[in-house]
Amino acid sequence: MGAPRVVVLAGGVGGSRFVLGVREALRRRGLADTAASLTVVVNTGDDLWLSGVRLQPDVDSITYALAGVNDTQRGWGRAGDSERVNAELQEWGAGWPWFTLGDLDLGTHLARTGWLREGLTPSDVLEKMSHRWDLGARLLPMTDSEVDTWVELEGGVRQHFQEWWTRHRATLAPVAFHNPGIASAVPAPGVAEAIANADIVLLAPSNPVVSIGPILAVPGIREALVATRARVVGVSPVIGGKVVRGMADVCLAAIGVDTSAAAVAEHYGARNAGGLLDAWLMAEEDAADASRVAERGIRSLVTPLWMTDADTSAALGEAALAAAGV
Secondary structure (H helix, E strand, O other), X not given: OOOOOEEEEEOHHHHHHHHHHHHHHHHHOOOOOHHHOEEEEEOOOOOEEEOOEEEOHHHHHHHHHHHOOEOOOOOOOEOOOOOHHHHHHHHXXXXXXXXXXXXXXXXXXXXXXXXXXXXXXXXXXXXXXHOOOOOOOEEEEOEXXXXXXXXXXXXXXXXEHHHHHHHOOOOOOEEEEEOOOHHHOOEOOOHHHHHXXXXXXXXXXXXXXXXXXXXXXXXXXXXXXXXXXXXXXXXXXXXXXXXXXXXXXXXXHHOOOOOOHHHHHHHHOEHHHOOOEOEEEXXXXXXXXXXXXXXXXOEEEEOOOOOOOHHHHHHHHHHHHHHOOO
């Protein structure tokens, strides 16, 4: 067969690393133009307005990672960035003192905001951004609507997701997560078509609740996944009963899902039973739960999931592609 058409649903650092792995796996297969084969649908639930500019943390993290300019130590922002403008904002009492804007990163936000105010859509902006570097992938926001994630706490108090996540480090017990306006949102141009025409759709090992969850909540995207002729393969964000990064366990608990590879697979569900998954990649540390996943009608595949370097990330990308027979 020709070059496979691959769609990845992703967000966060785990999603960035996985997308890099899939791109490298395609390149190691001898595919020169991965951008024609690889489409990434990016979570925009993390977006926010701050100091008058529009931030898209997941969009930027994946863009920077594919461009090779990301800060691999912090996991977000640009490598070698400075923070002079951020310090000046703090002197003015602007922004959030616990939310750092790097100078290079701020340049991205200013460019994006200017284009948005000129009338471009988020999809238009992301396409313009993609021309700066050879990303080897087509990036699409999940929607052009603003559907920022808010966290509901006890007593009906709500915080923007970034305040709950970055300032409080998810230490405040969440009751629920909301994306106001998402019920009337539509998939960004090209998203539904990419899923419909794909050979394989991959759910990255991103946070199932606040990274993958908002993508699936956009009306039309879940339906496109159910209807696609592509094989849908998910990768567990849980290894050995623990989340790989971040505080996804707190998010999972809020929606009543245990922190286990099998429980997350059950949360997504089997396509033959109205869910999303045809296959599920789970770590060797969780091999004992493979039969539980298989009993739910999801093909379970045990493989190394740690992405510690380019080789291990590429190996995981290849395992995900192979799981769909492409």
